[in-house]
Amino acid sequence: MKSGFVTVIGRPNVGKSSLVNAFFGRKVLIVSDKPQTTRNRIRCIYTDDDCQIIFTDTPGIHKPIHRLGEFMVKAAIQAMKGCDLILFVVDASKGYGEAEAKMCDLVRASKTRTFLVINKIDLVNDHVKIIETTKNKCDIFTKTFTTSVVENRGIFELFEAIKSFMPEGPMYFPKDMITDRPISFQIAEIVREKILLLTREEVPHCVAVIVDQILEREKNLVYVSATIYVERYSQKGIIIGKDGSMIKQIGTLARIEIESIVGKRVYLDLHVKVKKNWRDKDFIILNEIGMKDEME
Ligand SMILES: Nc1nc2c(ncn2[C@@H]2O[C@H](COP(=O)(O)OP(=O)(O)OP(=O)(O)O)[C@@H](O)[C@H]2O)c(=O)[nH]1
Ligand SMILES: [Mg+2]
Structure with a gap:
């Protein structure tokens, strides 16, 4: 059986939780148009006949202005430790900014294989340029994907790539368990x-x-x-x-x-x-x- 841990990171509001929900084909995590919706690292466990993938959704990486914010960013950074794969999610309509630069340093330090996911491509006419800018500024990506959760584009391809990237491993969680949160x-x-x-x-x-x-x-x-x-x-x-x-x-x-x-x-x-x-x-x-x- 294939199994492994995938951590989803990105600045607030890029669509991290929406992507995880899309992989499950149903709502597991809350989503909103307000930044900093997710406050904790939350494991979502996907199990089928031949694989188990544990996705860890994380709070958006930002400059904190209070303790809650500090803890949220800490949670995201902690979640990058010990995983098999990182999904580095960028909003196609926003592009590469300060948060992405910080994430790039963190990912490089973690020495973990990373997929670049340019999400919300439905909002832009041309996403080739943003892929190029992101890749030029941050040369750490094993693969690049473009997705739109609202139009269900690229989700299946990304999910299949994640699945085939998982190492051989045990079932870490019972097969009917969806999340580690009570x-x-x-x-x-x-x-x-x-x-x-x-x-x-x-x-x-x-x-x-x-x-x-x-x-x-x-x-x-x-x-x-x-x-x-x-x-x-x-x-x-x-x-x-x-x-x-x-x-x-x-x-x-x-x-x-x-x-x-x-x-x-x-x-x-x-x-x-x-x-x-x-x-x-x-x-x-x-x-x-x-x-x-x-x-x-
Ligand atoms: N147009 C468009 N909107 C999207 C897409 N994916 C997510 N959204 C919207 O973007 C907003 C933020 O989505 P979330 O999934 O909550 O984003 P997040 O990265 O988890 O945000 P935080 O938890 O705040 O860090 C919501 O209004 C989603 O409906 C997409 O592919 N296209
Ligand atoms: Mg979220």
Whole structure:
């Protein structure tokens, strides 16, 4: 059997999580049009009859301005260690910039084989130039691929190339395991994704979601309670909305998706709390949202 570890890196918003979802042919990771959607390294395990590929999605590499950002970048760098292959994802409409230069240094130091993936080619007329610029500035790529997740272009070719690149190895995870993150994490991410979808400006970045309780109340009903943390009272007002309209919308969208992963009806109880500067100071929240490894 072939098996191995593939780490996906790139600056925020280039489509890393979207690519991993495309490999699975379904949503495993949350995605949004706001940068810094992914905050943790998250393993997604693909298993078929003759191979197991463990994809590690990572937060976008950026210049951090608070502890949460520092931990996110640290998580991405850590994820590059010990993998068999790195996917270096670039947004075709943005090209090669500072973040890519930093990534290039990191990849070179890791001495790991790397595929260059130019994603979002649907947004540009000519992606040949960006491939050339990226290759000229960074000469570390074993192979180059162009993809569009929205138009499903190049995904199959890239996936097949990854598969054939994997070494012979064991099954690392049970074959029905999709992610290494617990259900409470997956639920919190779904709630956060709906907030990212429905709010703007600084609000999405100031939100943490923690699942407090998951209880099987009746045979076919699961009670889930979660707390949404924000940094200011004005943000709490935005999340709740006029007469509770926003929190209701967040709850409805999230509940439908949570029900599909839990396989039962869900009663979702959401609360909003203010914790000033939690992104810099609140190690309990940072720990609860999965930053433990990065805090050590
Ligand atoms: N036009 C276009 N949009 C894409 C493509 N792939 C992803 N997107 C969009 O780009 C945005 C960012 O996608 P994500 O998958 O969340 O990006 P990411 O790199 O994981 O972002 P972070 O988690 O913030 O680092 C979303 O709005 C996606 O729908 C693509 O091939 N073409
Ligand atoms: Mg992401």
